[in-house]
Amino acid sequence: MSTGASSGDAMDVILAQWARERPDLDCSPMGVIGRISQLQREVFLAQRSTFAKHGLDAPSFDVLAALRRAGEPYQLTPTALMRTALVTSGAITQRLDRLEEKGLITRGRSEADGRAVVVTLTEAGRSALDAALPDHLDTEHALLAGLSDTDREQLAELLRRFLVALGRVPSAEQVGG
Amino acid sequence: MSTGASSGDAMDVILAQWARERPDLDCSPMGVIGRISQLQREVFLAQRSTFAKHGLDAPSFDVLAALRRAGEPYQLTPTALMRTALVTSGAITQRLDRLEEKGLITRGRSEADGRAVVVTLTEAGRSALDAALPDHLDTEHALLAGLSDTDREQLAELLRRFLVALGRVPSAEQVGG
DNA sequence: CGTCACTACCTCAGCGGTGAGGGACCGCGC
DNA sequence: GCGCGGTCCCTCACCGCTGAGGTAGTGACG
Numbered sequence: 331m332s333t334g335a336s337s338g339d340a341m342d343v344i345l346a347q348w349a350r351e352r353p354d355l356d357c358s359p360m361g362v363i364g365r366i367s368q369l370q371r372e373v374f375l376a377q378r379s380t381f382a383k384h385g386l387d388a389p390s391f392d393v394l395a396a397l398r399r400a401g402e403p404y405q406l407t408p409t410a411l412m413r414t415a416l417v418t419s420g421a422i423t424q425r426l427d428r429l430e431e432k433g434l435i436t437r438g439r440s441e442a443d444g445r446a447v448v449v450t451l452t453e454a455g456r457s458a459l460d461a462a463l464p465d466h467l468d469t470e471h472a473l474l475a476g477l478s479d480t481d482r483e484q485l486a487e488l489l490r491r492f493l494v495a496l497g498r499v500p501s502a503e504q505v506g507g
Numbered sequence: 508m509s510t511g512a513s514s515g516d517a518m519d520v521i522l523a524q525w526a527r528e529r530p531d532l533d534c535s536p537m538g539v540i541g542r543i544s545q546l547q548r549e550v551f552l553a554q555r556s557t558f559a560k561h562g563l564d565a566p567s568f569d570v571l572a573a574l575r576r577a578g579e580p581y582q583l584t585p586t587a588l589m590r591t592a593l594v595t596s597g598a599i600t601q602r603l604d605r606l607e608e609k610g611l612i613t614r615g616r617s618e619a620d621g622r623a624v625v626v627t628l629t630e631a632g633r634s635a636l637d638a639a640l641p642d643h644l645d646t647e648h649a650l651l652a653g654l655s656d657t658d659r660e661q662l663a664e665l666l667r668r669f670l671v672a673l674g675r676v677p678s679a680e681q682v683g684g
Numbered sequence: 685c686g687t688c689a690c691t692a693c694c695t696c697a698g699c700g701g702t703g704a705g706g707g708a709c710c711g712c713g714c
Numbered sequence: 715g716c717g718c719g720g721t722c723c724c725t726c727a728c729c730g731c732t733g734a735g736g737t738a739g740t741g742a743c744g
Contacts, residue, residue: 339670340591347576355640359647362659363550365666370547371593372673373540389700399524408723414517416548421701423724445709445722463532470536476672481665482539488654488662489542493516495653496549566730585693598731600694622692622739 341365373473380469384462389415389425391466394434394459397451404451407440411449434458518542550650557646561639566592566602568643571611571636574628581628584617588626611635 341364348357374388381391396414397404412422426449429435434455440446451459474482518541525534551565558568573591574581589599603626606612611632617623628636651659 339667341667341670344576344591347578351576351578352640355644356648357644358659358663359644359651361663362651362666363647365663365670366543366546366550368593369543369666369669369673372670373543387700399521399528401524401528409721414521416545417700418702419723420703420725424700443710443722447723463529467532467534467536470540471533473673474536474539474669477665477669481668482535484661485665485669486535486538486542488658488665489539489546490516490518491658492546492651492654492662493518493542493549496546496650564730586691594730595732596693597695597733601730617692620692620740624693 339365340368373470376469376473377466380465381462383465384458386458386462389421390429390434391459391462393422393425393429393449394451394455395463397435397449398456398459398463404456405448407446407448409446429455516542517545550647553646553650554643557642558639560642561635563635563639566598567606567611568636568639570599570602570606570626571628571632572640574612574626575633575636575640581633582625584623584625586623606632 341361344364345357345361348355348360377388377391381387386394392415393411396411397406400406408419408422408426411426412419415422415425426435426437430437432454434452436450436452438448438450440448477485518538521541522534522538525532525537554565554568558564563571569592570588573588574583577583585596585599585603588603589596592599592602603612603614607614611629613627613629615625615627617625654662
């Protein structure tokens with residue numbers, strides 16, 4: 331908009347284009363949703379570099395972090411991992427295959443339920459995660475460095491309200507396991 | 508937090524787990540970044556249903572919308588499309604292949620530059636986009652329905668600041684073409 | 685007019701995901 | 715005890731994207 335692009339982003343350009351081509355439509359929702367998509371992309375790329383430094387990738391980190399977060403004895407079933415990662419069972423199977431081959435997790439059958447598999451974080455897996463986690467948090471901190479503390483808090487709160495409004499409230503076992 | 512899960516989302520659960528397992532780490536950045544990732548997923552799924560009703564998918568819509576936004580004569584080069592879509596040239600080639608086969612765009616060589624390709628929206632393409640666009644906006648509006656007008660404005664502004672802070676400010680030709 | 689760095693687009697192998705489907709197992713009801 | 719719906723995990727074909735690499739064309743330079 332105007333001449334100086336000092337506070338405009340890519341979405342401002344797109345909104346201006348729509349305002350010119352389709353002034354009859356209210357495109358304001360794009361101002362929120364388009365930016366979320368763009369930010370997700372930036373975040374993803376930044377995180378990938380960090381993970382790569384530790385020989386990991388985002389899907390692997392995702393699984394290791396879920397196991398680590400679960401606390402001793404660092405065990406979850408593929409179904410629990412599927413729910414926290416928000417991917418299909420096929421994707422979890424693949425991720426576990428890769429992690430197992432690298433020795434970061436082990437798979438064993440549950441004693442209580444013959445269908446279930448118990449995924450356990452190995453010592454190597456825990457080390458890998460604990461090494462990567464501070465770096466990962468540094469990356470996230472750096473991404474947010476341009477915002478004030480107040481902005482960050484407001485943003486987190488608005489995003490939470492958004493998620494809650496969408497009805498993505500986890501029922502206890504959806505995340506816990 | 509606390510007992511009632513009335514205003515908690517999945518990220519609150521994760522943050523509580525980290526606070527228990529790694530109280531030494533400041534995981535607050537996840538409150539923003541994790542939620543952005545989750546929201547992007549929800550948005551993506553909602554949009555996909557809408558596009559499917561019109562025989563489209565997100566990548567196709569993305570390209571058609573960029574051409575439509577550009578205004579008469581609805582032409583852009585693959586490079587320009589690549590920049591607005593934030594994907595690699597190989598991805599654009601594939602998208603154009605699909606759209607060309609469906610008759611929604613045409614590809615022609617540029618007269619001014621022998622290397623360049625000119626992508627043009629066909630009448631069918633414009634019809635398809637103009638049919639899908641209001642539905643698409645309805646979907647986005649519905650996603651945001653749980654937030655107040657003030658929340659939406661604040662959220663859009665904070666997200667813009669975030670993007671600008673990341674340095675994702677489009678130089679004129681990065682988006683325009 | 686030949687060279688050379690650069691750009692535009694396409695090609696292709698590989699990757700991680702989806703979604704449909706299959707086999708094994710659980711637990712309820714009869 | 716037996717069937718039977720439901721659950722758990724895996725398999726596999728397909729899909730879109732990446733990233734490296736190839737070809738063709740451009741434009742500046744001497």
